[in-house]
Amino acid sequence: MEQSRRDFLMGTAWMGAAAVAAGCMSQSAALGSGVGAPMHGFRVAPMKRVRVGFIGIGSRGRAAVRRIALIPGVEVTAICDINPTRLAESRNWLKEKGFPPAREWGKTEDDWKGLCDWEGVDVVYSCTPRPLHCPINVYAMSVGKHVMQEVPGVFDLEECWATVEAAEKYRRHCYMLENCVYGEYEMLAFNLIKKGMLGEIVQAEVGYTHDQRALQYNPRDGVFWRIKRHQTHHGNYYPTHGLVPAGKCLDINRGDRFDYLVSMETKSASFETYGRAKFPASDWRHNAKMVKGDVNTCLMRTVNGKVLQLTHNVCTPTPYDRGNKYLGTKGTIRGIKDESYQICFETETGDKGAEKFFDAQRAQEVREMYKHPFWKTAGDIAKKVGGHGGMDFIMDLRWVYCLQNGLPMDTDVYDLATYSSIVELSERSVNAGSRPIEFPDYTRGGWKTAKPFTVEEFDISKFDFSTRPIAADKAQQKV
Ligand SMILES: NC(=O)c1ccc[n+]([C@@H]2O[C@H](COP(=O)([O-])OP(=O)(O)OC[C@H]3O[C@@H](n4cnc5c(N)ncnc54)[C@H](O)[C@@H]3O)[C@@H](O)[C@H]2O)c1
Known part of the structure; x- marks a missing residue:
């Protein structure tokens, strides 16, 4: 490459x-052109x-x-x-x-x-x-x-x-x-992986599957900015929900980096079927043609030989899913929204402890034992406020905490650029018959020496919540 x-x-x-x-x-x-000093650890x-x-x-x-x-x-x-x-x-x-x-x-x-x-x-x-x-x-x-x-x-x-x-x-x-970086499930997976329970991760399978037919065809305020992209471009235009948590588990830009991707797309069918079924012939949506196919899949290989599979599907009728599957040399974790955590791992290499998923009780024990410190300390407050099950509030608490305490942010501008790159790289690969496309290195080699991600502590007692009583808020989003 x-x-x-x-x-x-x-x-x-x-x-x-x-x-x-x-x-x-x-x-x-x-x-x-490289105009300033590196931002790692800024x-x-x-x-x-x-x-x-x-x-x-x-x-x-x-x-x-x-x-x-x-x-x-x-x-x-x-x-x-x-x-x-x-x-x-x-x-x-x-x-x-x-x-x-x-x-x-x-x-x-x-x-x-x-x-x-x-x-x-x-x-x-x-x-x-x-x-x-x-x-x-x-x-x-x-x-x-x-x-x-x-x-x-x-x-x-x-x-x-x-x-x-x-x-x-x-x-x-x-x-x-x-926000998905701070999901309870994603943080559990991160903690298990960082504690070595799954061994070395070789593959992650993540993505964004969210039936948005109603949302994209009937947007709030009548502004169609989402579907316009669908009508004009191939590729994964919304890559980050599954990707960034997985990138943290794989230490992307912190000892490893994405080398190249290939991207493939199905034909477009579901949006157009929806448009024809739901709108009269006099409405532009009845015959609206889509460029992007229903499902876009990217495979990304890292310099250290790991593979990340990323799916984007916002138009077929199917339950919400972020993939959330990690395969390591000692075990596996897979999380399904609102349902189960499937976990299994070997205690010693080769003891076949990962031949089947743990039963519900064992999975629950593991889930409690390896709960991420952010969820241990801020989980109750976050669930009370809401916002995608609490992860939105944990995200906001956390960046404020970093600013108030002079800490680096959990992800930096290089991460923002790397993950956002998939929008263009996936489209270029689809347009080139799924040819491999190389990732830019925004860190300009800094990824080689940057320290891997760690499980941070989060001292929530530094916030004086007596000044801001926490209450449930109906405006917070559920999905
Ligand atoms: N992290 C998540 O879970 C999540 C979920 C949904 C959307 N998003 C992202 O959030 C962003 C907003 O999405 P949304 O669903 O809130 O969209 P929205 O259309 O509901 O809100 C966008 C707002 O921006 C305003 N706006 C447009 N042009 C403006 C301008 N020039 N100056 C000032 N305001 C302007 C609009 O009037 C509108 O109120 C998008 O980037 C989307 O990708 C993230």
Whole structure:
């Protein structure tokens, strides 16, 4: 899989020009030119008071405002949305709960820049449609703000480089809000793997299977940004939910890295069948044609010889699933949402302890014994607040904790770029008849010396929750 960096950059040069033209990146930052010091282990001085400005307070952003407002030491100082209904919703909620009013932006499409410029914001929390992610990352960091960005962090390789280089140049965090990293199951798998119970992991099988036919054909507010992508591109445009937890288990960018991927796609059938069945011939959705096939599958091989299988399927009628299967030299774990944890491992190599999955009682014992420290300490509070079973709140508590205590973020800008790359790399592979496509190394060799991920402790007693009574919130998302 040798492809020189120069070949790689030459092959994508036209996209750099497009991104510059779009105002997403500067010419000097184009094409991975390496403008700053490495960001591995990057930390800032402890920030006891964290002032957060939100851009995009639709489904995801509205729920985030309500979680963030509950975290001691954090203030929601600004909100921005071009939809006045969404602004009113969060404004009213803050007022009803007795929080100070947030300053508002959203009169024009790029009014969000005013929020980024304002000195009353330390952190920009972005939950906009995906095309805005990179412009917000780059602009917000250029004016000195840390960025918490929804998934996927960016959308193509030029945006990946632009975001990496802005973080290196302006020395700001750019953290991807991948909530599934903090799922109870995902953290159990991580803990078991890091404790060596499954031996060396050789393959992970993960993904995102979520029947979104109703959501994509009937979006909230009538804005069809999700399905537009489906209509115009091949590839996995939403790769991170299964991928980032698996990448942490495989120490991607921390001693190993993705070398190349191949990607294959089925034909497109389910969305179009749905459109024809649900909408009259007079409605554009009746005959809407899709480019992306129903199921996209990527296989990624790491430099150290591990394989990650990644699925994306948002259109066939099938239960929600993130795959969540890990195969190691001593055992296996597989988690099915709302159902079971299938676990088995050998105590000694070759003792055949992994010939069948543990029974329910043993699985439960293992689940308790290897519960991740984050869930031990913050699980009760997180479940009470809600948000995908509590993982959304643990994610937010954790990045705030890292900022308040001057720690590095759990994942960094190189991770954001690596995982977001799959959007473009998978499309290029599909378009090339599933040809292998090489990954860029955003760390520029730093992955070789970066320390592997570890199971961190989380001292939740540092948050004084007496100042922010925790309560269940119906706006938090379930799926
Ligand atoms: N982590 C998760 O579990 C999860 C789940 C769903 C969506 N997401 C991600 O969250 C992001 C938002 O998704 P959503 O479901 O909340 O979408 P949404 O359409 O409900 O909300 C997006 C909001 O952004 C606003 N907006 C659009 N353009 C804007 C602009 N120029 N300035 C200010 N506001 C603008 C819209 O008015 C809308 O209120 C997406 O990137 C998506 O991929 C993540």
